[in-house]
Amino acid sequence: xxxxxxxxxxxxxxxxxxxxxxxxxxxxxxxxxxxxxxxxxxxxxxxxxxxxxxxxxxxxxxxxxxxxxxxxxxxxxxxxxxxxxxxxxxxxxxxxxxxxxxxxxxxxxxxxxxxxxxxxxxxxxxxxxxxxxxxxxxxxxxxxxxxxxxxxxxxx
Amino acid sequence: xxxxxxxxxxxxxxxxxxxxxxxxxxxxxxxxxxxxxxxxxxxxxxxxxxxxxxxxxxxxxxxxxxxxxxxxx
Numbered sequence: 594x595x596x597x598x599x600x601x602x603x604x605x606x607x608x609x610x611x612x613x614x615x616x617x618x619x620x621x622x623x624x625x626x627x628x629x630x631x632x633x634x635x636x637x638x639x640x641x642x643x644x645x646x647x648x649x650x651x652x653x654x655x656x657x658x659x660x661x662x663x664x665x666x667x668x669x670x671x672x673x674x675x676x677x678x679x680x681x682x683x684x685x686x687x688x689x690x691x692x693x694x695x696x697x698x699x700x701x702x703x704x705x706x707x708x709x710x711x712x713x714x715x716x717x718x719x720x721x722x723x724x725x726x727x728x729x730x731x732x733x734x735x736x737x738x739x740x741x742x743x744x745x746x747x748x749x
Numbered sequence: 750x751x752x753x754x755x756x757x758x759x760x761x762x763x764x765x766x767x768x769x770x771x772x773x774x775x776x777x778x779x780x781x782x783x784x785x786x787x788x789x790x791x792x793x794x795x796x797x798x799x800x801x802x803x804x805x806x807x808x809x810x811x812x813x814x815x816x817x818x819x820x821x822x
Contacts, residue, residue, distance in 0.1 A: 607821055614818035621807035622814060624762040632762075637807070 595648040597634040598626075599655070606632065608658045612651060620647045753795055754806040758813065760789035767816040768792060775809055 599609060606628045613622045619639060626633035636651060638644045665672075734742065758768060765783075768790055772781045779797035783790055797805050 610818040610821045613814055614822065617811050617815055621804070621811055623810050624814065625759045626761075628761050639804075 594635060594637045595644045597636065597648055597651065599632040599634060601628055601630070601632055604632075604655050604659050605662065608655060608662050609634065612654045612658050615654060616647060616651055620644065752797065752799075752802060753793055754797075754802075755791055755793045756806045756810050757786065757788070758790045758792065758810070763789065763813055763817055764820075765790060767813050767820065770816055771809060771813045775812065779805060779809075 601609075609624070609632055613624065613634065616622055616636070621635075621637040621639060623635045624632060625635065634651065636644055636648050638647055731737070768783065772783070772792070775781070778801065779794040782793040782795070784793070785791075792809070794805055794809060801808075
């Protein structure tokens, strides 16, 4: 059996857990000690006397896992931004501030901005910027949101 | 005399939830007792197959660690 003493300020506990997980099929691993001061990792090879070799591999893996962890931490915001903008573009949505439905009164604008979908879809599919464009390219009024049509009828 | 294997877990690294979950998944392999100790928990395994006697405790400990790792990472 080999016991590794790991300093958590160099290798965070999260990294130790992920490395331990990787080696569970090769060795019996247990964690002990103090996660703030010193982490003890007990390694016992499942087959033969390979504990020493597994312990060395474990240390190498710790190094690469801590590098991955650091890079992931540093790039977290960029990653979130890329994923967020990719998801928004797939959903056919643009950030709410940049969307203008083209409606005249403020109340309708607010309501449409909250719903977002109807007008943004119209802008994307029909190249229009609101009521005027939708009427021009869509004589049957298919692209006009249901509630807008309904509202007109009820006003009449 | 019935066989018994004890495994101790440091509460700073292993949560009771992970231990309980492992016990649930190992319930066909052995019978279990959990005891609270100063440093954490001591789990005793009984009534397991003779063929498993050599490593049942260590395999159980690995299983708890795998659950704990997936929770933390």
